[in-house]
Amino acid sequence: MIFAGVFHIQKRAEKLNSSRFSNIEKTNFVSSLNNLTPISLKLI
Incomplete structure (x- = not known):
């Protein structure tokens, strides 16, 4: 779920022309x- 959200942000950045x-x-x-790294490490 978390990484899906991050991936969505990246895709939005790629689609923007400006x-x-x-x-x-x-x-x-x-x-x-940077904010999710400590969280993801805890999940692992």
Whole structure:
């Protein structure tokens, strides 16, 4: 479930044509990965 959400964010970033919005989506994607890393490690 968690990784599906992250994957969805990445796909949204790829679909956006505007570099400005794309950069915002990429930043959100990276911060999401950073936030989810401790959680995913606990799940493992």
